[in-house]
Amino acid sequence: MNKNRWLIALSAIAIHLSIGGAYAYSVYKNPITTQMGWSETNVTIAFTIMMGLAGFSAALFGSFVEKQGPRKSAMLAAVLFGLGQAGAGVAIAIDSVVLYWCTYGLLSGLGMGIGYISPVSTLVKWFPDRRGLATGMAVLGFGSGALITAPVATNLMEQFGISNTYFILGISYFTLMLLGALYIAPPKQEGALNVSKYSTTGKALAQLSAREAVRTKHFWMLWAMHLINVTAGLMMISVASPMAQEVVGLSVAGAAAMVGLMGLFNGGGRLLWAAASDYIGRHNIFVIFFIIQLIAFVSLPFTTNVLVFQALIFLVVSCYGGGFSNLPAFASDLFGTKQLGVIHGYLLTTWSLGGIFGPLIVSTIRNATNSYTPVFYTFSVLIAISLCISLWIRRDVAKKKQKVEQLQEASAI
Structure with a gap:
C-alpha cells in the first residue's frame, strides 16, 4: 500500500x-x-x-x-x-x-x-x-x-x-x-523520495553511522549548544511564576496566565522555528536563538516593565522549543539519515541533563544570593559561549558545502 x-x-x-x-x-x-x-x-x-x-x-x-x-x-x-x-x-x-x-x-x-x-x-x-x-x-x-x-x-x-x-x-x-x-x-525503498528533486535544504553533508558521528567535533558542538539551550529553557520554565512575581511584581493570577502562554510559545516555537530553518538553514537558526537569548538575559536584570519582561521570557521559551524541533533536522543535515535515530537519541541526553542542571543552577544561585539577577548574568555567559559555538559550526558548514559543490563541479567536468 x-x-x-x-x-x-x-x-x-x-x-x-x-x-x-x-x-x-x-x-x-x-x-x-x-x-x-x-x-x-x-x-x-x-x-x-x-x-x-x-x-x-x-x-x-x-x-x-x-x-x-x-x-x-x-x-x-x-x-x-x-x-x-x-x-x-x-x-x-x-x-x-x-x-x-x-x-x-x-x-x-x-x-x-x-x-x-x-x-x-x-x-x-x-x-x-x-x-x-x-x-x-x-x-x-x-x-x-x-x-x-x-x-x-x-x-x-x-x-x-x-x-x-x-x-x-x-x-x-x-x-x-x-x-x-x-x-x-x-x-518503501531507498531513493523512493529522491532528494535531488527537492530543494537543496534536503542534502546532507555526509552519511555517517552513529559511531562515526560521535567522533566528529560537529556532534559535540551540536550537543553542547543544545545542552545550554535546554538548560536555559528549563531554568526559565521551572521558576517563571515566582521569578516574575519577585522581579517585576506580577500578580499570582498574572503569573499563572503567563505560564499558560509560555506553553503556547513552547509549542508554537517548535513548529515556526523549524519551518523557518528549511529556508534559512539550521545553522543560522541556532545563531538567531543565541542572539535572541543573549539580548534577553542581558536585558532581564534591568527590565521593570511587566509586558517587556514577559515578552523576553516568551522569546527564551520559544527558542527552547525550537531547539528540540531543529535538533534532528540539523543532525540529518550534518550526518545524514543513515542512523539518525541513534544519533538523535545520543543528542537527547542533553534533555535529561538540562532537566537536572537548569533548576539546580537557578535554585542554588537564588538561595545563595536571594536574587534572580546573578542567574541572568550566569546564563548570559553560557549563552554567549553557545553563540560562539554556533558561529563556528556555521562557518564549518559553509566551508564544507563549498567543498562539496566544488567536487560536484569537478566530477561533472
Missing part, C-alpha cells in the same frame, strides 16, 4: 501528543498529596524519574529503533507508556508510592524516550525537502500534549477520581499511540 507522507506526519503527531501529556503532571500533584497523604517530594520523584529516563532511554534505545523500525518501536513505546499511566492508577488504588515510581516514573519514562525518537528519523526520510517542518510537526504535538491533557485530567479527577483518571488516560494514550504506530513506516 502506498502511504501518504502527510498521514505519516499525523501518525507521528498522535504518538508525540500522547507522550507530551506527561508535561501536565502538575495537575496531579495537589490531588495526590491531599488524597493519599504522600509528601510532595515523593510525588515529585516520579516525574523526575520519568523525565530523567526519557532522554537517556532515547540514547539507549536508538539502535533498537533503527534495527526494528518505527512501527515496532512505536508499538513498544505505546505498551510501556500506556502501562506506566494505567499502572499509576493501580499504585494509587493500593496506596504504594514505590509502585507509583516504578509505573509512572520508570515505565512511562522508557515509553516516552522510545516514543519520542521513533517517528522522527522516519519523518525526515519522508520529508527530505522540509526536514525542519517535518520534525517541527512531530514535536509540536509533544509540546502541545500538556495543553490538552491538563484540563481533561482535571475534569476526569473531579468526576471519577485519581485512580480511574490514570486508567482512562492510560488506555487512551495506548490506543492513540498504537493507531499512529500501525500506519507509520519508512519510505
Whole structure:
C-alpha cells in the first residue's frame, strides 16, 4: 500500500501528543498529596524519574529503533507508556508510592524516550525537502500534549477520581499511540523520495553511522549548544511564576496566565522555528536563538516593565522549543539519515541533563544570593559561549558545502 507522507506526519503527531501529556503532571500533584497523604517530594520523584529516563532511554534505545523500525518501536513505546499511566492508577488504588515510581516514573519514562525518537528519523526520510517542518510537526504535538491533557485530567479527577483518571488516560494514550504506530513506516525503498528533486535544504553533508558521528567535533558542538539551550529553557520554565512575581511584581493570577502562554510559545516555537530553518538553514537558526537569548538575559536584570519582561521570557521559551524541533533536522543535515535515530537519541541526553542542571543552577544561585539577577548574568555567559559555538559550526558548514559543490563541479567536468 502506498502511504501518504502527510498521514505519516499525523501518525507521528498522535504518538508525540500522547507522550507530551506527561508535561501536565502538575495537575496531579495537589490531588495526590491531599488524597493519599504522600509528601510532595515523593510525588515529585516520579516525574523526575520519568523525565530523567526519557532522554537517556532515547540514547539507549536508538539502535533498537533503527534495527526494528518505527512501527515496532512505536508499538513498544505505546505498551510501556500506556502501562506506566494505567499502572499509576493501580499504585494509587493500593496506596504504594514505590509502585507509583516504578509505573509512572520508570515505565512511562522508557515509553516516552522510545516514543519520542521513533517517528522522527522516519519523518525526515519522508520529508527530505522540509526536514525542519517535518520534525517541527512531530514535536509540536509533544509540546502541545500538556495543553490538552491538563484540563481533561482535571475534569476526569473531579468526576471519577485519581485512580480511574490514570486508567482512562492510560488506555487512551495506548490506543492513540498504537493507531499512529500501525500506519507509520519508512519510505518503501531507498531513493523512493529522491532528494535531488527537492530543494537543496534536503542534502546532507555526509552519511555517517552513529559511531562515526560521535567522533566528529560537529556532534559535540551540536550537543553542547543544545545542552545550554535546554538548560536555559528549563531554568526559565521551572521558576517563571515566582521569578516574575519577585522581579517585576506580577500578580499570582498574572503569573499563572503567563505560564499558560509560555506553553503556547513552547509549542508554537517548535513548529515556526523549524519551518523557518528549511529556508534559512539550521545553522543560522541556532545563531538567531543565541542572539535572541543573549539580548534577553542581558536585558532581564534591568527590565521593570511587566509586558517587556514577559515578552523576553516568551522569546527564551520559544527558542527552547525550537531547539528540540531543529535538533534532528540539523543532525540529518550534518550526518545524514543513515542512523539518525541513534544519533538523535545520543543528542537527547542533553534533555535529561538540562532537566537536572537548569533548576539546580537557578535554585542554588537564588538561595545563595536571594536574587534572580546573578542567574541572568550566569546564563548570559553560557549563552554567549553557545553563540560562539554556533558561529563556528556555521562557518564549518559553509566551508564544507563549498567543498562539496566544488567536487560536484569537478566530477561533472
